[in-house]
Amino acid sequence: MSCEHLICAACAGPVVEGRCPVCREGRAKLHHHGFMGLPPVLIAVAVLLAIALVALSHISGY
Template identity: 70%
Template sequence: MSCEHLICAQCAGPVVEGRCPACRAARSRVHHHGFGGLSPVLIAIVLVALLVFTLALRHLYGA
């Protein structure tokens, strides 16, 4: 979801500009991030890299 087209009921400005506290709160709810403020894509990349590293170690040591 995007906040480009949302209009704030408090200040009548675009939410994306974050003119008032209500705009900023709504924008932060729309653009929430994953675990620890990291994006879900970054978390997925780290997990795939960890899986590849684990499989490489397993292949090298023949377990």
């Protein structure tokens, strides 16, 4: 999702310009990044991959 077409209710300006504190906060929420600047989806995929590798190593170890 992007903030290009969003209009701020506080200042009636485009959110992407960040004219007021409400715009800047909304823009920051839309462009929030997770741990170490990585998107939360990428972190979730990495965790799931690690779990799958651990499970696979347990299965092949028996």
